[in-house]
Amino acid sequence: xxxxxxxxxxxxxxxxxxxxxxxxxxxxxxxxxxxxxxxxxxxxxxxxxxxxxxxxxxxxxxxxxxxxxxxxxxxxxxxxxxxxxxxxxxxxxxxxxxxxxxxxxxxxxxxxxxxxxxxxxxxxxxxxxxxxxxxxxxxxxxxxxxxxxxxxxxxxxxxxxxxxxxxxxxxxxxxxxxxxxxxxxxxxxxxxxxxxxxxxxxxxxxxxxxxxxxxxxxxxxxxxxxxxxxxxxxxxxxxxxxxxxxxxxxxxxxxxxxxxxxxxxxxxxxxxxxxxxxxxxxxxxxxxxxxxxxxxxxxxxxxxxxxxxxxxxxxxxxxxxxxxxxxxxxxxxxxxxxxxxxxxxxxxxxxxxxxxxxxxxxxxxxxxxxxxxxxxxxxxxxxxxxxxxxxxxxxxxxxxxxxxxxxxxxxxxxxxxxxxxxxxxxxxxxxxxxxxxxxxxxxxxxxxxxxxxxxxxxxxxxxxxxxxxxxxxxxxxxxxxxxxxxxxxxxxxxxxxxxxxxxxxxxxxxxxxxxxxxxxxxxxxxxxxxxxxxxxxxxxxxxxxxxxxxxxxxxxxxxxxxxxxxxxxxxxxxxxxxxxxxxxxxxxxxxxxxxxxxxxxxxxxxxxxxxxxxxxx
Amino acid sequence: xxxxxxxxxxxxxxxxxxxxxxxxxxxxxxxxxxxxxxxxxxxxxxxxxxxxxxxxxxxxxxxxxxxxxxxxxxxxxxxxxxxxxxxxxxxxxxxxxxxxxxxxxx
Numbered sequence: 001x002x003x004x005x006x007x008x009x010x011x012x013x014x015x016x017x018x019x020x021x022x023x024x025x026x027x028x029x030x031x032x033x034x035x036x037x038x039x040x041x042x043x044x045x046x047x048x049x050x051x052x053x054x055x056x057x058x059x060x061x062x063x064x065x066x067x068x069x070x071x072x073x074x075x076x077x078x079x080x081x082x083x084x085x086x087x088x089x090x091x092x093x094x095x096x097x098x099x100x101x102x103x104x105x106x107x108x109x110x111x112x113x114x115x116x117x118x119x120x121x122x123x124x125x126x127x128x129x130x131x132x133x134x135x136x137x138x139x140x141x142x143x144x145x146x147x148x149x150x151x152x153x154x155x156x157x158x159x160x161x162x163x164x165x166x167x168x169x170x171x172x173x174x175x176x177x178x179x180x181x182x183x184x185x186x187x188x189x190x191x192x193x194x195x196x197x198x199x200x201x202x203x204x205x206x207x208x209x210x211x212x213x214x215x216x217x218x219x220x221x222x223x224x225x226x227x228x229x230x231x232x233x234x235x236x237x238x239x240x241x242x243x244x245x246x247x248x249x250x251x252x253x254x255x256x257x258x259x260x261x262x263x264x265x266x267x268x269x270x271x272x273x274x275x276x277x278x279x280x281x282x283x284x285x286x287x288x289x290x291x292x293x294x295x296x297x298x299x300x301x302x303x304x305x306x307x308x309x310x311x312x313x314x315x316x317x318x319x320x321x322x323x324x325x326x327x328x329x330x331x332x333x334x335x336x337x338x339x340x341x342x343x344x345x346x347x348x349x350x351x352x353x354x355x356x357x358x359x360x361x362x363x364x365x366x367x368x369x370x371x372x373x374x375x376x377x378x379x380x381x382x383x384x385x386x387x388x389x390x391x392x393x394x395x396x397x398x399x400x401x402x403x404x405x406x407x408x409x410x411x412x413x414x415x416x417x418x419x420x421x422x423x424x425x426x427x428x429x430x431x432x433x434x435x436x437x438x439x440x441x442x443x444x445x446x447x448x449x450x451x452x453x454x455x456x457x458x459x460x461x462x463x464x465x466x467x468x469x470x471x472x473x474x475x476x477x478x479x480x481x482x483x484x485x486x487x488x489x490x491x492x493x494x495x496x497x498x499x500x501x502x503x504x505x506x507x508x509x510x511x512x513x514x515x516x517x518x519x520x521x522x523x524x525x526x527x528x529x530x531x532x533x534x535x536x537x538x539x540x541x542x543x544x545x546x547x548x549x550x551x552x553x554x555x556x557x558x559x560x561x562x563x564x565x566x567x568x569x570x571x572x573x574x575x576x577x578x579x580x581x582x583x584x585x586x587x588x589x590x591x592x593x594x595x596x597x598x599x600x601x602x603x604x605x606x607x608x609x610x611x612x613x614x615x616x617x
Numbered sequence: 618x619x620x621x622x623x624x625x626x627x628x629x630x631x632x633x634x635x636x637x638x639x640x641x642x643x644x645x646x647x648x649x650x651x652x653x654x655x656x657x658x659x660x661x662x663x664x665x666x667x668x669x670x671x672x673x674x675x676x677x678x679x680x681x682x683x684x685x686x687x688x689x690x691x692x693x694x695x696x697x698x699x700x701x702x703x704x705x706x707x708x709x710x711x712x713x714x715x716x717x718x719x720x721x722x723x
Contacts, residue, residue: 592713594706599635 003062005048005078005131008088009141011040012095012124019117030113031103034120038099041127042092045085052085061197063133072193079133079196082484083327087130087259090331093465094251094338095123097458101342102243104454105349115155119247122148126252130259135184135194138260142180142224145253146173152248153240165239172233176223183216187267200266214271217264218278225257225311228285232542234308235292238300238354242345245300249307250338255330258314262327265318265487279319279406283413286312288539290420294427297525298354299344302428306380307337309417310388313395316410322398323490329395332387332469336379339462343373346451346459347432351439356431357525363433365448368456370433372463379466381425381507382418384500387470392418393499398491400499418503422510427525430515435522619660627653640694640704644687651683 015037019030026032052060063077099119106112125148128141154166188194190210221227226234234254238245248254261268261278268274286309293305310333317326346369351359363370379386382393392414399410437448450456484493518524589596626649633646655676662672698704 587714590712590714592710594709595635602631602635 003060003078004044005060005062005080005084005088007044008041008048008078008092008131009124009127011044012037012120012127015040016117016120016124019113019120024113030116031099034116035096035099035103037120038092038096038123041123042089042096045088045092048080049085049089052080052082059197061133063195069136069194074136075134075195076137077133078131080131083262084130086327086331086484087255088127090334091123091126091130091251091255094334094462095119095126095247097338097342097461098243098247098251101246101345101455101458102241104452105243105345106241111155115152115241118148118151118155119244122152122247122252126256129256133196135188135196135199138196139181139184142220142256142260143177145224145256146170146177149173149237149248149253152244153237155241155244156239159239161236162239165233165236169233169237172230173223176220176230178219179216180220180223183213183218183220186210186213186216196263200264206270211271211273214267214274215277217260217267218274221257221261221278221315222281223257224260225254225315226308227257227281227312227315228288229541231285231289231308232545235301235304238298238304242300242341242348245304246338246341246345249304249341250334254307254311255334258311258318258326258330261315261318262323262330265323265490268318269321269487269489275319275321276406278315279410282312282316282319283409284312285309286316286417287413287420290417290424292539293424294420297356299347299356299359299428299432300341300354302356302424303337303340303344306340306421306424307333309421310337310380313392313414313417316414317395317398320395320399320402320407320410321490322395322402322493323487324484324493325391325394325398325491327484328493329388329391332379332391332466335462335465335469336376336386336388339372339376339459339466340380342455342459342462343369343376346455347373349451349455350448353439356428358439359432359437360435360439360523361433361437362448366433366450368450368459372456372459373433374429375463375466377425377429379470381422381511382503383507384504385467385470387466387468389500389504390470390495393495393503394493396503397494397496397499400496401491415503415506418506419510422507423514426511426514427518430518430522431525434518438523619656623653623656623660626650626656638705638707640697640706641691643706644690644694647690648683648687651679655679 015033018026018033018037024030060080061077063075066074066076068074099116102112102116102119106115109115122145125141125144129138129145130141132138132141150166150170153169154162156162157166184194186209187199190213191199193199223230234249237248240248268278289305289308289312293302293309296302296305310329314326314329314333317323317329346366347359347362348354350366351362353359375386379388382389384390396411396414396418399407399414401407402410589600630646630648630650630653633649634643637643637646658672658676658679660672662670662676665672694704697709701709703709
């Protein structure tokens with residue numbers, strides 16, 4: 001089955017093409033090719049998962065020659081191992097649920113067919129990154145994702161905010177991608193090949209150039225996975241439709257950064273400096289993003305900050321050699337974050353606003369959404385036995401085991417973040433679902449009701465996953481570790497009982513204190529004292545970029561524009577107007593009366609004759 | 618003497634071409650100028666006593682070509698008259714460079 005892995009990206013890509021060109025003419029509408037394509041890829045990914053686990057060879061490669069480049073032939077193909085199979089299932093499952101959910105969420109949207117095709121293309125691009133056997137093949141999928149995120153974040157392009165957010169996401173990730181491209185070239189040249197297998201196995205001295213290449217690679221990872229200092233695009237990306245947020249935050253885009261680190265992990269092991277850099281970035285991002293989530297009133301932005309923070313967990317896990325724990329957290333996070341976003345979408349569609357100060361009391365009118373969102377929230381906070389708890393504790397345990405300055409830093413910051421995470425998660429639940437409805441009480445008040453079945457069914461499916469994915473860590477036979485062959489030199493996934501007790505205690509303490517604060521005044525924000533700077537503006541990173549980059553660039557561009565208008569353009573236009581003016585004077589002679597011309601002729605001849613005879617004389 | 622006559626003829630021709638409005642008169646004036654040149658050719662032929670009589674031969678050629686030219690010219694005048702009901706050359710100004718219409722994008 002693994003030799004058919006190329007079907008994974010091919011099926012959604014085909015669905016995208018069909019949906020884009022004939023989507024509105026297909027019987028049943030544009031949803032049919034989108035769901036069929038993604039569903040086909042999902043079935044395929046399950047088959048690949050079964051085959052990857054059952055066969056003795058751990059890595060399955062198949063490739064065909066594509067194009068010669070710089071003296072060697074570039075191959076295009078697939079490289080399937082346990083990691084790829086597991087991630088592919090995750091991507092396909094979330095994408096399929098998002099497509100199903102979108103049929104109701106985007107119902108009535110005039111650009112639904114384009115939307116569905118773009119989601120399919122997004123899925124295809126992510127799957128291409130996942131199965132790619134070649135760094136350039138991976139880069140193509142990587143860049144396609146950048147394009148799709150731009151298109152989908154800017155889906156509501158009639159609004160100013162969506163356009164700005166789309167451009168911001170594109171430009172910010174581009175910073176990282178530029179480094180990523182250079183990193184690929186450095187590593188490929190170093191290894192003498194761009195095939196992932198040969199890049200990983202490249203022998204020889206691995207000096208400063210190699211380390212620089214790995215760190216450049218990290219630049220792309222930081223951009224795509226929204227880590228500090230390139231995290232600023234992700235919260236703004238909430239301007240897109242909510243199912244897209246679920247897709248970007250769980251299955252595609254941000255997962256790609258972490259996946260690439262996991263995929264190319266031997267390179268990172270060989271360049272410890274890169275791992276240290278990754279760990280430091282992760283520590284800053286983890287806590288900073290969680291604190292920013294504390295003060296946010298916009299429901300979707302709370303979830304966006306939590307994604308940034310959770311991605312930092314994964315990055316930290318990888319940085320302290322907890323490879324399995326990091327990848328495991330990527331899986332569990334995909335389940336509960338997709339769940340939370342889809343639940344948020346269900347809430348937003350009913351309430352008609354993103355602001356939690358306009359919500360409250362939704363547990364009665366939206367019971368399914370409420371229960372599933374609480375499951376997701378518990379998993380995000382890391383409350384056993386929900387999924388997030390074990391993967392997060394696995395990371396903390398790996399950090400503890402790693403020891404040293406980096407391990408200790410990750411461990412301490414990780415525990416602090418557990419505390420903060422539980423606080424903002426509790427705040428999110430009580431502000432949205434508990435208490436009384438705080439929105440408009442007059443006739444503009446929306447009719448509060450549960451969402452249709454096509455929206456609640458994906459919620460239930462993901463909630464089940466958010467519970468079930470927590471279990472495999474216990475009996476090892478069924479654990480994800482069965483598929484995840486950790487590279488040599490990494491820490492195996494295990495969860496110490498003491499660690500679980502400690503972090504659970506932190507979660508409970510934090511959640512209970514926020515709940516107690518809220519009970520004193522159910523209408524108010526329990527953490528209102530934090531809802532100001534520096535938390536509310538996320539430590540001013542956006543402000544800093546605005547002053548340090550955006551405004552100087554705008555000023556520079558305006559100066560260039562003035563130079564162009566006043567200098568170059570004026571010179572070009574001036575030559576034009578001068579020629580027209582001279583021509584205008586000459587044009588008067590061309591009056592159509594041939595006798596005038598003939599008179600000119602005679603006068604000229606006389607002048608010539610007189611002039612010549614005067615010269616001759 | 619012949620040269621003076623020729624110059625006079627040519628001057629009359631030039632005047633006719635420049636001052637007459639009637640296209641047929643214009644053609645006749647052109648004939649005057651051509652024949653002034655013919656007179657010069659014949660006169661110089663006699664003056665230099667050219668054994669080949671190139672001047673006379675050339676004059677005959679000019680007569681033939683002028684006949685053809687008048688044929689074409691009169692045909693044009695006829696066609697113009699049928700179209701415009703006038704043969705006044707100062708009214709036939711279609712080839713004048715008039716101001717172009719103002720373009721929308723300027």
